[in-house]
Amino acid sequence: MPDALLRVEGLQAWYGESHILHGVSFEIGRGELVTLLGRNGAGKTTTLKCVMGIVGERSGSIRFDDGETVGKPSDAIARLGLAYCPEERGIFASLDVEENLLLPPQVKTGGMSLQEIYQLFPNLQERRRSQGTKLSGGEQQMLAIGRILRTGANLLLLDEPTEGLAPVIVQRIGEVIRQLKARGFTILLVEQNFHFAATVADRHYVMEDGRVVDMIAAAEVQQSLGKLQAYLGV
């Protein structure tokens, strides 16, 4: 891919003694929406954390906008224009909804305004003075996504945004993700829920045991269903 926004090559990662990633390679073009699929423990979340610089020990190459980020601390990586929405959502209990929304500093120009974010998630505006963790699971997820749209980051890393949510909320989050893609955000999405992933993504990378083992474009998904079922055990 000539114009990749993110290019990961031979990425290895360790948590203490345990070797989690054994050479992960993939890339995402500008404006693309790509998912990392795989079973529990395949290394999807670790891969996201590596890209964000949160995993302590990592080697290999992660190039963002053609600059190497391995070896940089996570705050420096964030300021390049990456934003991270963790699986556990990471809503701060000691901050109210609006403080949560305004917490991540602007790293680049061109982020969405608070007003635009409230238009996207009207619930958040109604509850802007509530304690962040008093929101419902779906609202917390919207807050966790909304929070990273203001910063001007152009690559969003979303870790299982649909986990544990009711089907109508999952649908709503799907709509939001499509709107974000339409606005030009590049998105790397980690998902267990393949049916959800298939509705939004351009391409899927399949991970197994700390490696990327396959790549499936959206157009090939129908022919590859059998293969995918074997990979994901669904």
Added chain:
Amino acid sequence: MAQVALGLVNGAFYAMLSLGLAVIFGMLNVINFTHGAQFMMGAFAAWLLLTQLDVPFWASLILSPLIIGLFGVLIERLMLKRIYHLDHLYGFLLTFGLALIIEGLFQWKWGSGGAPYPAPIRGGTDLGFMVMPTYRLFVVVAALVICLATWYAIERTKFGAYLRAATENPTLVRAFGINVPRLITLTYGLGVGLAALAGVLAAPVQQVSALMGTNLVLVVFAVVVIGGMGSIMGSIVTGFGLGLIEGLTKVVYAPASNTVIFVVMAIVLLVKPAGLFGQTR
């Protein structure tokens, strides 16, 4: 009534010191046992500025916390930051050891006898029920203002939002692009500066001496435990409250006034182990 008013003066120091401890503990997860020594350094800095350089009290009120706060920044950069990943015990050993070294050095240079610091405001103010030295009245008001300003800065400003968020989840705050290590250094500097500021305010009330912080800080740790570790409002309310209780005890049965705070501590810990304003984590 007079004892109550004087209790408030003590309470003012308890509140300011436990506030600094709470802010530091919340962010660094280190109990700063050097706090008493840094309070003493604040008072000494003001005394040295006055006697050596003729710097007046009001200028020291700003200069001394700045100098001692910078000293705190150095301690954090050079030593404390190396032990965050270790057990609490190491934080205790380091900060307690530092306190002993600092107090030892001051004692060696200036002896244990106190040096007087002239009160910058003379005279008394008639409160109706008693005549209180105006300077002491000023201390109570100044401490209240400082405490409430600190509370406001932490609970209502952007900087405070960073602090609160980083206290909860430093990894995520850093992944948002905020330089958390620098935030931690700054927090320690501010906490130490607050101790020094209390020291400057205390200089005209107490004698300036190498061990002036040691006795005070013992009570302050009790205040922190009663108020709840890391709670901002808890520190302020408990600080003033315990000053009052101490004052009242002096009226009823003076010899008990030194122990009453520890009795309160024991009772609070029995009933509410996390402290009055603390959250169990």
